[in-house]
Amino acid sequence: MNKSIVFLMVILWLAQGLYAQTYRKDLPDIAISKDVSLHFISPEPIQYVDISTHAIAGDLPLKNVLRLKIVPDSVTHFALTGSVAGIVTVVGESFIAQYNLRYTEGQAFTVPSQVNILPEHTRPLDVPGIALTSKEMQDFAMRILQQPAESTLRKAKAFGIQAKLNHVYTAGDHIFLDITYYNKSNLSYQIDEQRFKIEDKKITKATNVQSVEITPVWQLYPNTAFKKQYRNIYVLKKATFPGNKVLNIELTEKQISGRVLTLKLKYDDLLKADAF
Template structure:
């Protein structure tokens, strides 16, 4: 009997030890090993990602970086000067992944084209909608922002916040949504999120609903705060779309550290009345940012 009890006690302590080890392994932060990249002054290095690039941070101004014209998932790199000290580069892609690089200068890089292809992902180029570059999107978004056209308005007012869609424009494969946020209260409104969905209309509780999130290509006059007793307008560029039957387009505005959340419900008859933007002169100069 004593041997059985001893075995039970020992087994209990081993179980606790195992839980402790598992907990430590779960809490242990995972490091992301940086990828080494060599760049030079006279040649361009191309990095191909499996998803569109949404953010780039350079550790030094010695590195020149830009997204390739017409390709949302290719980053082009050059050196701003000879023999700069080692630095780093961080790239965030639309699939939610953070990519880290250590950048060094080399007059003759051994590799000029780098594929960040992951397992089970095809190494293909993701074209921006309509294969437009950033200059084109910015130009047309600015035109839509200041256009005198007043289309069919969709608006909602709650908690002293007026949120409205007062213009839908289209050019090639992009739609430009002009939004206005007016704060009639004395408390500033800090924007946490601005999201876009195609959703099913209300159904019975037992019926599964589906939604498709639409990711903006560009936001012109992006704001993060609406002061009290003030108003701001912005334009959001998204891939063109229409809404199937029994669905609607939802635009959600969320307040940071607050509860003043507002949603606009846009019907298809409003979207199909989008106004075509005129052809504008675009500065296509190839520059590094």
């Protein structure tokens, strides 16, 4: 047999072994084409992704969107293995989903460009450190927003800006703070940052100030500018602090104006929180 033919057969055999993919009959089939990017839409932020082949590249353009695209140089190799392109695994905050990827030469308008990850395609997970999923937090937050912001648990005002703590709720190991900001001035308030800090209730010049900053694990809306009113829901992990300290919620405006407003919460405010 001609040596060149033998060499070519060996190369083809090695390529088949390199690109051969496992096909699982228990998984849904999703078509993928060289001309169309495939987007998986997750109901939760995606925590982890595994693609069983280097012939397909993936990235996360958004926290709940996985984008897959065939590597151009790999298209010819799919002809060796048939339509099986690999398996993609997507892990959310509370689920895992897997799909068979099938390569197709179909026209762009016949190949799906997006796939919604449906409940029937997932299996539940118990992920350490995630007591509530983002979807559950959003559901709780929307329920809070349905209640009028008529009650005032705490308030503060300065420089024409007023802050009101409307409600405090707990769910699991999380605290939900419902806060409304009002702008009484004619200047739009451009939010620079919002910080949550446990600090001493009374500060004197001779006192060493001890401050512990807490980062919200989730909030309903991103910080932005507001002209007259701004209401948001912030979620914190449960924390305890003594009676001589307070939880300061500091709202800072972008320079040059730089107006700062601090809303002070006592630990007693958190103890009286309603539960979902």
